[in-house]
Ligand SMILES: Cc1ncc(COP(=O)(O)O)c(C=O)c1O
């Protein structure tokens with residue numbers, strides 16, 4: 102069953118922000134494979150299914166809102182990244198960035214699929230360790246790790262600590278010395294790149310909190326200090342330029358400056374550091390308008406860039422590592438919501454309220470992130486209506502999908518789903534308005550299992566001591 106192309110063209114186009122294009126889809130019932138996980142499909146009865154399970158069954162069994170993770174899709178992405186960076190031509194490590202989403206099941210899957218793990222807090226480290234992740238395959242990040250976090254990381258033997266400041270160099274050296282061990286470290290350097298992404302998720306320009314600057318000599322000074330400390334082994338340099346980036350030009354500048362610093366270190370200290378890490382940040386498709394590169398293309402481009410820069414600097418090509426988070430977990434998941442109320446504003450748009458909101462997806466409010474949405478519990482032949490999908494929180498900025506077309510007959514009780522919510526949605530979820538955070542359910546081959554359970558009223562009251 103499918104609706105024919107809407108002949109009237111965009112409705113309400115005048116209420117979209119200037120320059121904002123929102124083409125009316127030819128068929129609102131089609132689930133665009135660009136944004137939906139690999140096993141998501143529209144079945145013959147018009148209902149969407151994922152991992153072989155009808156979304157209505159998922160809603161009935163587990164409730165809504167619900168993060169639905171497609172395990173096959175997730176694992177395939179892990180394998181694609183691993184294969185792209187680890188083959189006859191390229192020998193590089195992929196560290197999955199756990200900040201995008203982390204739970205024990207996921208840690209086991211990524212480890213199974215040959216990925217390492219980047220954590221950036223004691224809490225993330227605890228999840229990784231409790232899932233049995235080999236500490237040697239963990240990199241520990243953060244611009245202000247506490248002494249307790251550093252002590253624990255050294256104690257359990259994490260493979261690398263990415264130091265972000267002079268204070269941290271001293272703290273890690275002290276923790277290693279007290280235990281009589283040598284801790285491998287990398288230096289997070291700031292390369293002065295303005296990544297083409299939202300200001301809040303760009304991380305390599307000078308005026309922000311992360312890293313030590315290449316330009317002002319702080320990073321070179323960090324190298325001098327680390328080299329003198331016998332309980333630290335300097336593995337290399339790390340640069341992460343930002344997030345949701347589509348072109349590799351930022352990485353090109355970053356690699357050039359990192360390799361430049363490697364050459365400076367060779368000239369000054371007579372050593373070549375063995376590794377560079379170019380961080381994560383590769384973009385995904387949130388809407389049909391986004392065109393992300395494949396892991397194979399990214400691997401080819403990044404390694405070519407590093408080789409070329411090393412050639413120019415007359416350096417051996419160092420081992421490369423990368424830290425994708427969003428690109429691995431983002432597209433694997435959609436959030437399933439039930440529609441509660443529909444408020445048409447003739448000539449403007451229709452507000453479709455769902456049973457979650459900014460507590461399960463803060464990205465729209467925080468970064469102006471764009472998402473798409475589809476009616477998934479049925480198909481519809483109704484004409485497209487310009488909709489804004491909003492949540493149930495006490496904020497007018499509580500928006501999940503700012504602008505999208507939904508069929509005009511969307512009504513209370515319908516299920517809608519927002520794709521590409523695997524990254525930075527559950528991991529940034531809150532209990533605002535004392536709303537319980539949703540469960541994460543993994544689906545595969547007709548089976549569904551809860552990997553993070555839904556919070557209960559008891560959970561919401563648990564910390565209240567008055
Ligand atoms: C150091 C570091 N590595 C990796 C990532 C992962 O980024 P993304 O999920 O955009 O790939 C981040 C987050 O932006 C980060 O700060």
Ligand SMILES: N[C@@H](CCCC[NH3+])C(=O)O
Nearest residue numbers: 200302344345464524525
């Ligand atoms: N949380 C951000 C990305 C920043 C990740 C950490 N540096 C997002 O949702 O896009």
